[in-house]
Amino acid sequence: MTSHQPPGPQPRTAAGNGVDAETIHLGVTAPGRAPAPPRRTAATAPSPYPARPAFRAPAPPPQEPAPAPAPSRPAPRPAWEGIGFRPDIQGLRAIAVILVLLSHAGFGFAAGGYVGVDVFFVLSGFLITSLLIKEAFGTGKISLGGFYARRARRILPAASLVTIATVLGAWLWFPVTRLEAVMQDAFTVIVYAVNYRLIAEETEYLNADQMPTPFQQFWSLAVEEQFYLVWPLLLIGLMFLAGRSPRKLVSTGLAACAAIFAISLILSVFVTEQSQPTAYYAAHTRAWELAAGAILALTLPTWRKTPKALAWILGIAGLAMVVAAGVMYTEDTAFPGYTALLPVAGTMLVLIAGSTRSGHPVGSLLSTGPFQFFGKISYSLYLWHWPILILIPLAVDAEPTVGLNVVLLIAAVGIAQLTYQYVEEPLRKSRSIQASNMWGLVTGVVCSVLCIAMVVMMTVGFAKVPPEDEPPVDLEAVEEAEDLSEIEMRLQEGLSVTSTPDDLEPSLTSAGADTPAIYGDDCHLDSETVEPPSECAYGDTESGTVVVLMGDSHAAQWFPALEPLAEAQGWKLLSRTKSSCGPADITPYNSILEREYTECDQWRDSVISEIEEIEPAMVILSGEDSPSLADGEDSSPEAWAEAWTSTLGRITAAAGQTVTLTDTPRSPTGDSIPECISIHQDEVQECVLDRAEAVDDSGNREAAMGVAQESGATVIDTVGWFCISGQCPVITGSTLIYRDSHHMSTPYSRSLSTLLGDALPKL
Structure with a gap:
């Protein structure tokens, strides 16, 4: 403390005494201790300063409460090292797409290039699982x-662009006979189900000679989309179970x-033996390939420790396995099944080699x-190449050749x-x-809506296909040829037809x-059916005169000609x-x-046994001349x-009369005549067959x-009812002769009824 008065001279103290707090009456008290009483000293002169109370040290400030301990931080999450950008994966994508392109271009040495899709599946399983x-x-x-x-941004813009362009190209150039089916294909592409539509189409006998759809390449994308739908949900469920x-x-x-x-691979092997189209396109027979990539992703830390020398061996062996599958496999290879293990394992080995921290030659x-x-x-190349290969030859009216395909692939x-540059990236x-998941x-929704709008516009707004309720051909109105000379006249006139009649039937x-x-x-049985659903009797079903029509679809095509004969003659057909x-x-x-058609052997023996039992008045036989044999x-x-x-x-011994009808002409290329x-609607002569x-x-x-002839059967050579002057026309008058590459249409069959009746033995 200080005084407002100027200080006077300080009193002297005894020699040897220093100045301290006690000398100037500054009581010093230890914290928490009562002040000590002042000590008595010798009397001195009175102080010029007024008396002051004894000094008391101020009370110490109240102590702040001890700060609460900082909340404990959660333990750091366990780290998982991502894969980052891997050039070897980018290169594997290149190998995969090049194999597919070479195969589709028609290069014989790469007939097995379809294994490129298997490479894509393994890579997808690996990358997606790594990210998740x-x-x-x-x-x-x-x-x-x-x-x-993320998937919508990555996949749908390019896929939607290709879908819209393909719909437009198909509407412009694809055969009108397939246009409705192609638009249905497009819709299943949009809803990621085209792979199962292809299964249904390719396992249907009546579609065997149809032109491939320009959307066929989307099947693998559908499998991956189905994987994307299920796999994250499964991982989330497993994470919940894992606490x-x-x-x-x-x-x-x-x-x-x-x-x-394990389960999917077993299914793949089993289904491949039963129905290869199903095994090839189905998700449940391909899931094991995606799971293979996922297994690598989940064990990635292990593979990072792979020794350099081993990585060299694995990389070289893996790439060799993938390329070998593409070169050695053909269209006749039972695939996927166990044969898909070669490209899948090869891809896995290359991925393992690339997971190490050291380089390797591959x-x-x-x-x-x-x-x-x-x-x-x-990705874009895979999507674009197929519709280009299918549609452009139709647009320029050119036969697809390896040379043309190379130009188209370029x-x-x-x-x-x-x-890639202006859409994908x-x-x-x-x-x-990217700012919001929404x-x-x-973006995905908009892409899908645009695709659906395009399909609807091309099928409804600019429809080329008649409505589905188009009535079937009225066979009763068909004019039958009276004799061979009349049918020959019709065939001769058919050779001069250049444009498709408006009233074609x-x-x-x-x-x-x-x-x-x-x-x-x-009553015409499919591949797997052996017994008819009923008696399958026509004509006069109460008649005792029984006629049996037996054979394959080349026998069935004569039914429209035989049915009116059965009704007129009183047969039970x-x-x-x-x-x-x-x-x-x-x-x-x-x-x-x-596979081997064992159902055919069983059915044939059953029908012949029935013939031997009922002893019909006549049996009419027909079938292909050169079917595929086991x-x-x-x-x-x-x-x-x-x-x-x-x-x-067996049949001649049981039947009153036996008749064989020779096989009908067929397209030598296997292409559908319609x-x-x-x-070639204005150049119909381009489709005329050479006899x-x-x-x-x-x-x-x-x-x-x-x-x-040696067995005593009546042989009816039918080729003269289809061909004349070394050629076989495809249209006579307003009648389409063939409904596909090797079956006649029902109206043309009915037009031959009188001719057939005259050629058959009399009962």
Whole structure:
């Protein structure tokens, strides 16, 4: 403290005493201790200053409460190292798409290039699982909205552009006979189900000769989309079961992947043996390939420790396996099944080699500029190449050749680069779209709506196809040829037809559905059916005069001609026909079932036993001259003669009369004749068949006719009812002769009824 008075001289103290707090009366008290009483000192002169109370130290300030301990921070999440950008994966994409392109272009040395799709599947399983697991470790959860938003940005813009362009191209150039089906294909592309539509289409016997859809390449994208739908949901469920622990998610996810891999692979092998189209396109027979990639993603830390020398070996071996599959496999390879293990395992080995921290030769090769370029545009290139290969030859009216296909693929590379640069990248990297998951999902919705709008506009607003309620051909109104001279006159006039008649029956768009009535009654059996649903009797069903029509679809096509004869003659006509199953006692190969056609042997024996039991008045037989035979069956004319001898020996002994109808002409290329006409509607002569090519020349035809004559059967050679002057027209008057590549239409069959009746034995 200080005084407002100036200080006076300080008193002297005894020598040796220093100045301290006590001398100046500054009582000093230790904190918390009472002040000590002042000590008595010797008397001194009175102080000039007024007396002051004894000094008391101020009380110490109240102590602040001890700060609460800082909340404990959560333990850091376990780390999961992502894969980042891997040039070897980009290079693998290039290998995959190049294999597919070479195969589709028609290069024989790469007939197995379809294995490129298997490479894509493994890569998808690996990449998607890696991203989801990294998200689980980084955030403790998996965001469905974020995942689907990213997928929508990445996949749908380019896919939608290709879909819209393909719909327009198909409307402009595709045969009108297939246009409705193609638009249905487009719709299933939009809803990610085209793979199962292809299964239904390719396992349908009546579609065997149809032109491939320009949307066929989308099947693999549909499989991946189905994987994207299920896989994140499964991981979220596993994470919940794992107590939201990312480390436990890895172990449970690995167990789930192993189970999916095993079950799906077993299904793939089994289904491939039963129905290869189903095994090829179905998601449940392909899931194991995606699971293979997922297993690698879940075990990635292990593979990072792979020794450098081993990585070299794995990389070289893996790439060799993928390329070997593309070169060694053919269209006849039973695929996917166990044969798909080669490209799948090869892809896995390359991925393992690339997961190490040291380089390897294959990784260096795949990192070079050409592989990086094709890998970068591989998605757009895969989408564009197929519709370009299918539609452009139709647009320029050119036969697809390897040379033309190479030119078209070069063009596809340019279009893919533009799509990548101006569609894929801008939308994938757009900051406004990335700002919210909602905008990514909106992008997907907009793309889908635009595609649907395009399909609706082309099928409703600019429809080329008649409405579905187009009435079937009125067979009662068909004018029958009275004799051979009249049918020859009609055929001769048919050779001069250049333009498609407006009143063509059946119309080009309905030709595919123009089947005999026994198809709708289920009396013409499909590949797997052995017993008819009923007696399948026509004409006078109470008559004692029984006539049996027996054979494959080439026998069934005569039903429209036989039915009015049965009604007029009072026959009880029994229909006994089955797809791809002729009368000759030989085991065929079924292309739909893709195996030995044992159902045919069973059905044939059952029908002949029935004939032996009922002893009909007449049996009419017909079938293909040169069907596909099962492995081990002799396809020589001598073996064919023996097969007919076996059948005719039993039937001629039981039937009053036996008749064989020779096979009808067929397109030598296997292309649908209505489709050919729809492409050349003003040049119908382009579709006329050459008799020498359209009639079987293997020797089987003559062998069967010779055996039939020797057995006492009546042989009716029908070729003269279809061909004249060395050619076989496809239209007579306003009648379409063929409904596909090798079956006659129902109105043309009915027009031959009188001729057939005159040629048959009298009962």
